[in-house]
Amino acid sequence: xxxxxxxxxxxxxxxxxxxxxxxxxxxxxxxxxxxxxxxxxxxxxxxxxxxxxxxxxxxxxxxxxxxxxxxxxxxxxxxxxxxxxxxxxxxxxxxxxxxxxxxxxxxxxxxxxxxxxxxxxxxxxxxxxxxxxxxxxxxxxxxxxxxxxxxxxxxxxxxxxxxxxxxxxxxxxxxxxxxxxxxxxxxxxxxxxxxxxxxxxxxxxxxxxxxxxxxxxxxxxxxxxxxxxxx
Numbered sequence: 273x274x275x276x277x278x279x280x281x282x283x284x285x286x287x288x289x290x291x292x293x294x295x296x297x298x299x300x301x302x303x304x305x306x307x308x309x310x311x312x313x314x315x316x317x318x319x320x321x322x323x324x325x326x327x328x329x330x331x332x333x334x335x336x337x338x339x340x341x342x343x344x345x346x347x348x349x350x351x352x353x354x355x356x357x358x359x360x361x362x363x364x365x366x367x368x369x370x371x372x373x374x375x376x377x378x379x380x381x382x383x384x385x386x387x388x389x390x391x392x393x394x395x396x397x398x399x400x401x402x403x404x405x406x407x408x409x410x411x412x413x414x415x416x417x418x419x420x421x422x423x424x425x426x427x428x429x430x431x432x433x434x435x436x437x438x439x440x441x442x443x444x445x446x447x448x449x450x451x452x453x454x455x456x457x458x459x460x461x462x463x464x465x466x467x468x469x470x471x472x473x474x475x476x477x478x479x480x481x482x483x484x485x486x487x488x489x490x491x492x493x494x495x496x497x498x499x500x501x502x503x
Contacts (some may be wrong), residue, residue: 319363322483324470326406327399340471344401352475357411359476365415370408372422380404381419388413459494 294302306312326344328336343349372380383393387409393400400406404420412420470478481487 319360319365321360321407321479322488323403323407323479324482326403327401336467336470340467342471344406349475353406353410356476356479357407357414360407361411361414365411367421368408368412368415368417369421369423370404371424372404373424374422377422380422384409384412384420455493459490462490462494 344353370380383396383398386396387393387405393405398405408420469481473481
């Protein structure tokens with residue numbers, strides 16, 4: 273049996289193109305589908321820049337210890353932000369999207385209009401250390417954009433009715449998940465390590481770390497893990 277498996281696999285692979293070859297009618301249907309969904313049009317290039325929350329002590333899930341907190345409005349951090357914005361501007365984006373709810377679009381339009389005129393935004397109910405202003409507004413103004421685009425979207429689970437949430441919780445409440453405590457310790461250690469990097473590294477190097485494939489994978493894992501516990 274073991275000797276036959278490779279043979280069967282090879283035969284299947286050789287015959288697969290004939291089994292699944294598209295007929296003329298199928299090709300025509302697929303082409304029409306592409307036209308309907310406008311897949312035949314040029315696709316926009318997207319540069320996705322992952323950042324930490326610059327005003328993170330107030331909004332991050334993790335509370336950074338006092339001795340490791342950073343001031344993004346300080347002189348050195350401001351110089352780092354300027355260098356980062358200049359580097360990103362080489363991409364020449366035609367639209368800039370930020371992590372803000374679309375329901376606040378008019379409010380942010382008004383803030384950006386004032387920002388372009390050089391008006392101070394302090395006292396407007398926002399934190400000017402936030403990455404939306406330090407990166408998004410600054411880059412948009414540099415490139416002469418008329419506006420920025422808020423695109424933050426909440427996960428589908430937030431839109432579930434309370435009844436759905438209760439039913440889901442009751443369905444799985446009797447199942448013990450012994451892996452939670454183990455992974456909680458792992459992610460707590462990672463957050464402590466990340467705090468030291470944020471404090472110690474220059475901005476561009478820290479963002480390179482945040483955007484590394486391994487780090488992005490661990491971030492997804494952390495949120496899936498926390499989301500499971502919250503439910």
